[in-house]
Amino acid sequence: MALDSNEHSDKSISKFESMLRTDDVYFFDAEDFEEIIHHYLNNGKISLGKKAIQIGLEQHPNSLELKLLQVEVLAFEDKYEAAEKLLDEIQNLDAYNEEIYIQRANIQSKQDNHQEAVNLLLEALHLTEDSFDIHSLLGMEYLFMDDYERAKRSFMKCVEFDDRDYSSLYNVVYCFEFLEDFDGAIHYLNDYLERNPYCEVAWHQLGKMYYAMDMYPEALTAFDFAVISDDSFIGAYFEKGKVLEKLGRYNEAIENYEATISIDDPTSHAFLRLGKCHEKLGNTDLAKYYYYNTVHEDPLLDKGWLAITDFHYSLKDYEKALYYINKAINIDGDNPLYWKKSAKIYFALENYDEADFAYKQTVDLGNYELSTWKNWAETLKRMGDLNSSIQVVTQGLEFYPENPELTYKLAGLYLKNGEMAEAKKKLAQAIQLDMDKLQLFDEEFPEFSEIKWVKSFVSKIKKTST
Template sequence: MALDSNEYPDKSISKFESMLKTDDVYFFDAEDFEEIIHHYLNNGKISLGKKAIQIGLEQHPNSLELKLLQVEVLTFEDKYEAAERLLDEIQNIDAHNEEIYIQRANIQSKKDNHQEAVNLLLEALHISEDSFDIHSLLGMEYLFMDDYERAKRSFMRCVEFDDSDYSSLYNVVYCFEFLEDFDGAILYLNNYLERNPYCEVAWHQLGKMYYAMDLFPEALTAFDFAIISDDSFIGAYFEKGKVLEKLGRYNEAIENYETTISIEDPTSHAFLRIGKCHEKLGNYDLAKYYYYNTVHEDPLLDKGWLAITNFHYKLKDYVKALYYINKAINIDGENPLYWKKAAKIYLAMDNLDEADFAFKQAVDLGNYELDTWRNWAEVLKRIGDFESTIQVLIQGLEFYPDNAALTYKLAGVYLKNRDTKRAKEKLTEAMKLDIEKLQLFDEEFPEFSEVKWLQTLVSHIKRTST
């Protein structure tokens, strides 16, 4: 028994699902099938989408739109050869269908042939009456190719077609940011706002550009306009809070962060920022309260654990600082920042063996910051393991080859390890890098200040450098 679904087109999806559960066969026109298939594909129900395509093509074997949807599914499943064969068949029937080129471009993109994808999309542009989607796809291909200038122009075309296409607007600003053309972004957004003065998204992005350039009063004004345009725009309140922090207006910053909490469920990021504001105001109990709420809300937020650890560290309450950083390590033992902080706490507590282990963990996990090498070397020097100290400093200098402080330290450790030849080489190198930092060497290794060859070397370097 065949039934017509056109009587209630809005119920085509439920009718289709009802058909699958019964022996009845319902008739759908091709447009109904397109709607059904799009619904399933957009919701990730690929098997139902494929079933709808199969039945749709049984009822409408000549529908190019349904065949193109079949191509889309084949491409999604990485069945490129089958997809290409079907596209060849479609192209023989309708050579001027831009969707053919779009689908071929999608296949090339999935194969990482992005330039070929661009070429196909440009062909689609020549025959397309509505090129909005094609410009958007071109923009994404250019992003894959790291061609941010062309990507920017493609997304700009999308915004020209539709001022309310905020996704493309975000992408335009992203390209400006990547190109570090903040002035260009500000000019573009201001021009956009002349046409759309109540666009909260554009005001928000403009504020972020001003913030990136340390133009805090201008950023504040932009975020205020974003809030005027939409008084429930959480992002604008949050960014405004960050600007107020930069301006030292901590109580006002707290008010804005609290507004975000009143509009939506509390977030760990809002708690963290409120805690930092209270700490700067000297409201230590409140700061501690909000830091605890931060890690309670999101136990995996490393900034929360580091904030509460730093809070106790600054108060020289190393026992509590160690307690919280160890809790953090138990949650995420692969986080190098946790291990680095633990190492600094152990160093402050003069627990040198644990500090050595923690610094090693931090480096093994990818923390190569300058102070990591310097502090780790200091720990090993205090332990008296000069060979290991030398190796750590050599590693550090691979990352910071022109750092005078590390080079002076290495020269001093060579001396302590009775390697005078290498000590002279490194001391000469350090003084050529920065003679002014010689005092660091004198302060750290005062026992060598009276060594005659060292005094002679210093005098020689000073003479030749003037």
């Protein structure tokens, strides 16, 4: 009985390794060496792959395929000059071998010469009818060049060659996403599903596109078909749960998240979503149980720590909220979201000194959100440090130069600090930016809204603004 290819390959590898152990010399066909070398290279055993190439070329010195594998290893080891020299030798023997151009393209790509790599791959396309791998390589080069339109077309050609090439299918959808062409992605996937109606991967991707466009009923249908196509497809259950959450159908969402746990080991993301659903349903103990499991499963998942902190914060249990956010900070002290949450809790506890420190850390770590500047300035105002509060708002306005809320706040702070000229200038600017938000100024600084000169000034500015 003839050996199948895998058995033959295994037998060749065993025979080769036996030869290395005993120092005996066995003869192999060139094709056997190719299989042996591919096996070692694919499994990251580079030294054994190089040994097989050396012995293979000793037994078959004229084998172009073995020489091309040697080029591949040289390129992997960044020995580009030696690889190019060997390719020149091979090209003198076989000028029309497309693999020569593919290897040259690989060398150029590794040196970030992506346009030259594309040119070489296009040359290779002219030399072969078996162009699947070349289109895939072209797609990757175009991605390196941020040319998502051409990358998309290359990966589409791969899918045309092989409907089951899910890697290329994912890349096509990725390109559509990056181009923000969700309609195009939906049209493409629907066309694909006309030909492959039971492809769970395509249904899953289609559902994600509908979800991105807030088309939740359509997304739900797509994920349903993904599950019908493969009832063990964890990703489809998880995404379906997210859609059901958006639709407010929390019990059904829970069923889908629980399905992911029953199929495979539970994930922190599934625990987190289960906690969110139970919290929405008012199942406090279950919400707490799943949030605790979230951070236990993955202590580095920031969303888990923020969820368990928010949970206790919503119950006004600020001490426990502080305990958990401090645990998060001890794990990852460079996460600005943790520091911002910490500042919010300290503010609720009226511990303004610690809140001030936490907001400073938040900004130092790169969080420049509008709410950060507003809340930090408010913290300093509560501390009575008006100069620092003015400084923070001024800094915030560098990021949000035409924000009326910050501008009204700055006008009020100048008034409280007795800087009337600056107060008038900022109040006039704020009214011109958004007259309707004047009520925010009245609410935050009620002590000024009834002062005669302020009322007169506001009235004057309003008239000149209309």
